[in-house]
Amino acid sequence: xxxxxxxxxxxRLARSLAVLSVLCFWLLPFSPAVAIGAVSTTRGAxxxxxxxxxxxxxxxxxxxxxxxxxxxxxxMEIRW
Numbered sequence: 001x002x003x004x005x006x007x008x009x010x011x012r013l014a015r016s017l018a019v020l021s022v023l024c025f026w027l028l029p030f031s032p033a034v035a036i037g038a039v040s041t042t043r044g045a046x047x048x049x050x051x052x053x054x055x056x057x058x059x060x061x062x063x064x065x066x067x068x069x070x071x072x073x074x075x076m077e078i079r080w
Contacts, residue, residue: 010049014041018049021056025063035060 010018017038025031038053 010042010045014038014045014053015049017041018053018056022052022059025056025059028064028067031060032064 017034021031021035021038024034035053035057039057042050042053
């Protein structure tokens, strides 16, 4: 038994958001919103656009965690 998944061809906005989410993952005030928009507009899509959107979201999460750790470390060093 085989099933056919409905895939959607992403539009220009979805492709643009996917590329922007990877290129601008380090812009912390805006990158989470761009990453969320890229992942939600590529829902149901397959191929490079979806993979790029998910990669941009993971880069944003990793960079945010890294900056949070560095900030806390600097705050601890200043305090003591």
